[in-house]
Amino acid sequence: MPVANAPSALRRMLRQRWQNWLRRRLPARRRVTLDQKRIFILPTWMGLGYLLTALLLFLAGVNYENSMILNFSFFLGSLFVVSILQTYGNLSGLVISAGHAEPAFAGQEAKFVVHLAKSRRKQHCSIYCSWHGFKSEACNLTAVEEVPVSLLIATSQRGRFRPGRFRLQTVYPFGLCHAWTWIDLDMEALVYPKPVECPLASSQQEADQEGTLVSAEGQEDFDGLRGYQPSDSLRTVDWKAYARSNTLYTKQFHGYQSTTRWLRWADVPGADLELRLSHLCYWVLELSREGEPYGLDLPGRTISPALGKSHEEACLVALAEFGHG
Amino acid sequence: MAERRMPVFPMPRTAFVLLLLSVIFSVLPHWQRVPSWLLAVFVLVLGWRILVFRQRLQFPARWLRLLLVSAGFVGVIYHHGTIFGPEAGVGLLITAYLFKQLEMYTRRDALLVVILSFFVLATAFLFSKSLYITLYILLVMVLITAALVALNQTDRSINLWSPLRAALSSMAQAVPLMLVLFFLFPRIGPIWELGMQTSTKRTGLSEQMSPADIAELSQSSELALRIEFEDEIPLPRDRYWRATVFDRFDGRTWYAQDAAQVPALNRAELSLAGKPLRYRVYLEPTGQHWLLAAPLADVQGLEHRITSSLIYHTEEAIDSSVSYRVESFPDYQYQQAGISRLQYTRNTALPAGGNQRTRRYSRQLLQQSNGDPAAMVQAIHSWFFTSPFVYTLKPPQLGANTIDEFLFDTRRGFCAHYAGALVFMLRSVGIPARMVAGYQGGEPHPIGRYLLVHQYDAHAWVEYWQPGAGWVRADPTAAVAPHRIESGSLRESLQQQELEDSPFSALSARNLPGMERLRLLVDYMDYLWLKNVVTYNRDSQYRFLRNLMGEVTPQRIALALAVCGGLVVLGIALVTWLPQRQLRRPGIADRAYLRFTRLLARRGICREQGEGIVSFSRRAQAALPEQQDRIQRISELYSTVKYSPVTGTTQHQADKNDRLAALEQELKREVARFRP
Known part of the structure; x- marks a missing residue:
């Protein structure tokens, strides 16, 4: 029905215009210093209530010809003006820079870290970041020069996820005015496919040269300890040793790499591209957990068999980026 | 049915403490105006609130809250007997404000309490506008503003000073803009009529007065009015500040004239002579409709009408401090040609019987004076002076024939007794006379050129009518206690044991040598405040603007407002946005x-x-x-x-x-x- 669609079409058009305007006015950057052209400010509902109180007192002052009540209302009005300037000042001069983004599986929350920093010797208090439904913890830049803020943003689709603009807002110090800005830090996070369980045909296993390859990162026979490296799985950390010495050690094992599995695109059933990726994702995780070496074979991308965290990540990245270049 | 317990938002401790203090101090100025049981409820409610904060107790259930607040409303309305007027209004506001403390589930509730605090605090100005209440209100505003800041702070490590500091600095920034608005924002007249009928019993002259009431006033050292003179302050014996006329007597009590019913002054019956006395009166709220001035006065700056009995009558009761300019002509003559029959009847009316001894003695005195009213008044004064009449604020009880007993038996009384007796005597022989009430005397302030007139200066005297001379003032108290009139000193007219109960008692703190100077200084500050700030109104704004910019036009006012306001806002912006000084030096x-x-x-x-x-x-x-x-x-x-x-x-x-x-x-x- 064109009649019913007209308002929504209009709304779409307006939204489009708004977004375009924002894009022109606030282009995406990795690092943004807030200045007057980026900050918007309006009274909050409480601010309107406060102004109403001031107005009532003004009327009372006029009608009772009571100069002190009149002055009281002038004072409330002046405090409101100060509140506008201070709430604005609480955002202005803030430097927001993109931090890292942590990937997530589709349907889970991706974590984006942004850094708030002072550009002047001035305090910033009670600043929130929000993105659609999510609202971060309050940030206070009083004693510290810089704070990281984590934004947990729900993902739905596999691929490269760009959250776009998020909001940085504050009502400090009085809660009467609400200052905010839209920031696009040009961040993106990878969204892995949502793991979906499926049987993997055993015929797809390929026998390798049996018992000859010694995997350095096997998990069967304990070899000894070595210093922990950030890429090591926490499962292999020797916690008892940690308790004794306060240093992280990784237990080293070796195993005989008896089989190598190939996770092949063609072997996953189904016609739905996303679902097939989800199945592959499931097996990447499953095999990593079990410590079996595996390779990934996707159309246009092949990852030779290996084990370990970086390998797992490479496979997940390949799955996430599949079809997205 | 189980009550659903709502989760209470975690209010920062600083915010809680500041909000609690704000509530206490916002209500404090009203403690005498609210029913006393409300104060008990106040303590209980705040106790409950504290226990909720410490998680010992829950907020009351909704039905209980509704019940409590309804009971509170009914109680307040019952106490005041009305829902109109500032007292009842403030009472209801405070009740609602109080019970809102027991419903603070969300941050929004807390913010609402803050806004209500501002409102409750502002209502204190309905009742007093003195410098000191203003300073107090300013301090409480710091608390409320700090509570507002604390509610928006999320840094849990901060202490109580942090929101207070933020509030102080914000308020300091707001003050200049407030001053610009105060002086330049166009003052408009009342948009609609609001009758502000206070039911407060104020100290001061009232419309119905038995002699005992004036005696009671003599115990009060409250300020009644200040009078600022352009030239010399007149001598004490000329300091008669006339308020109203008591012209109806029922044998015990004198009743004030209902000025609204009295016709207006006919200027043709008036002849003014001599050099006028120019002064400005700062009148404290009286709750009455009359203005104080020395007769015969031209009052400017306050709307009023002059009755034929020379009362300066205002439409609205004086419920807040007012000021007006006066030009008085002490050497006036009024109605020397004659008075109307109605006036004659009114001013010679007496109860039919009783007080026979006085009536007889009056007739005798009139004969001795050959029918001349002035001579008769003189004779009565001499009688008062020579006979053992005593001026006292503690006269004995009088029986049925009050005038007889006073004049011939007890002979102890104060101004109202003597004035009443004189009026009675004159009326009984057909000379029109009336009792006039007002203040007599006043204390010249050592620093400012003004007189302080206190409630203990309340006085009653007499005006009688004489053909050819018109209305003439007579003050029998001067014959009994000359000090009272000549030096304006009630103190010297009183006897020792009375002094001890009076405001002049040496035991009273205000009469310690240091305290006296402090009291006068405190009054002087308040006077300057009243003179320069509180009474700033449309007229003074107009004069101020005319001095400032020559011709006053709306465009010029708007321009001045925009320029000054803009400059101030720019200044605040600079202060706010300039980098704050670093708290820690780099190590x-x-x-x-x-x-x-x-x-x-x-x-x-x-x-x-x-x-x-x-x-x-x-x-x-x-x-x-x-x-x-x-x-x-x-x-x-x-x-x-x-x-x-x-x-x-x-x-x-x-x-x-x-x-x-x-x-x-x-x-x-x-x-x-x-x-x-």
Whole structure:
């Protein structure tokens, strides 16, 4: 029905215009210093209530010809003006820079870290970041020069996820005015496919040269300890040793790499591209957990068999980026 | 049905404390105006609120809250007998405000309480506008504003001073803009009529007065009015400030004339002569409709009408401090040609019977005076002077024939007794006479050129009508207690034991030598405040603007407002946005490390924004392998100084501080030796 669609079409058009305007006015950057052209400010509902109180007192002052009540209302009005300037000042001069983004599986929350920093010797208090439904913890830049803020943003689709603009807002110090800005830090996070369980045909296993390859990162026979490296799985950390010495050690094992599995695109059933990726994702995780070496074979991308965290990540990245270049 | 317990939002402790103080101090100025049981409820409610905050108790259930607040409303309405008028209004407001304390589930509720606090606080100005209440209100505003800031603070580590400091600095920024608005914002007249009928019983002259009431007033050292003179302050015996006329007597009590019913003054019956006395009156709220002035006065600056009995009658009761300019002509003559029959009847009316001795004696005196009213008044004065009449504020009880008993038996009384007796005597022989009430005397202020007139200066005297002379003032009290009139001193007219109960008692704190000077100074400050700020109204604004800009036009006012307001806002903006001074000076370690980074920057190794110490150190070591060790050492030292955790006991802490200081010194030396 064109009649019913007209308002929504209009709304779409307006939204489009708004977004375009924002894009022109606030282009995406990795690092943004807030200045007057980026900050918007309006009274909050409480601010309107406060102004109403001031107005009532003004009327009372006029009608009772009571100069002190009149002055009281002038004072409330002046405090409101100060509140506008201070709430604005609480955002202005803030430097927001993109931090890292942590990937997530589709349907889970991706974590984006942004850094708030002072550009002047001035305090910033009670600043929130929000993105659609999510609202971060309050940030206070009083004693510290810089704070990281984590934004947990729900993902739905596999691929490269760009959250776009998020909001940085504050009502400090009085809660009467609400200052905010839209920031696009040009961040993106990878969204892995949502793991979906499926049987993997055993015929797809390929026998390798049996018992000859010694995997350095096997998990069967304990070899000894070595210093922990950030890429090591926490499962292999020797916690008892940690308790004794306060240093992280990784237990080293070796195993005989008896089989190598190939996770092949063609072997996953189904016609739905996303679902097939989800199945592959499931097996990447499953095999990593079990410590079996595996390779990934996707159309246009092949990852030779290996084990370990970086390998797992490479496979997940390949799955996430599949079809997205 | 189980009550659903709503979760209570976690209010910061600072906000809770400040909000509680705001509530207490906002209500405090009203404590005498609200019913006393409300104060008990107030304490209970706040106690409950504290227990909720400490999680010992829950907020009351909704039905209970509704019940409590309804009971409170009914109680307040019952107490005041009305829902109209400022007292009842403030009572209801405070009740609602109070019970809102028991419903603070969300941040919004708390913010609402803050806004209500502002409102409750502002209502204190309905009842007083003195300098001191203003200072008090300003202090409480700091508390309320700080509570508002604290509610918006999320940093749990801050203490109570932080919101207070923020509030003070914000308020200091708001004050200049407020002043601009106060002086320049166009004052408009009342938009609609609001009858402000206060039911407060005020100290002061009232419309219905038995002699005992004036005696009671003599016990009060409350200020009644201030009179600021342009020239010399008149002599004490000429300081008669006339308020109203008592012309109906029922045998015991004199009743004030209902000025609204009296016709207006006919200027043709008036003849003014002599040099006028120019002054300005600052009248404290009286709750009555009359203005105080010396007859015969031209009152400017306040709307009023003059009745034929020379009462300056205002439409609205004087319920707040007012000021008006007066030009008085002490040598006036009024109605010397004659008075109307109605006036004659009114001013000679007496109860039919009783007080026969007085009536007889009056007739005798009239005969001795050959029918001349002035001579008769003179004779009565001499009688009062020569016979053992005593001026006292504690007269004995009088029986049925009050005048007879007073004049011939007790002979003890004060101004109202003597004035009443004189009027009775004159009326009984057909001479029109009336009792006039007002204030007599006043205390010249040593600093300001003004008189302080207190309630104990309340006085009653007589006006009688004489053909050819018109209305003439007579003050029988002058014959009995000359000091009272000649030096304006009630103190010297009183006997010793009476003094002790009066405001002049040596035991009273206000009469200690130091206190007296302090009292006068306090009054002077308040007078300046009243004169320059409180009474600033449309007229004074017009005069102020005319001095400022010559011709006053709306465009010019708007321009002045815009320019001044704009400048002030710009100033605030600069103060707000300029970098705040650094609270911590950069320490030795920071300065040394900064020097280190600068030295490296000269070699083209710049520390990136947000780059950690370790990664920067690695980069620098890679770039300058020959300095590797020193760079490593400097970085280690700096990160130890900066990031070593602060824990442990005080003793540990002290040790560690020493160790850190040593490390800082080492860092400084290392940097000094560093030559990339």
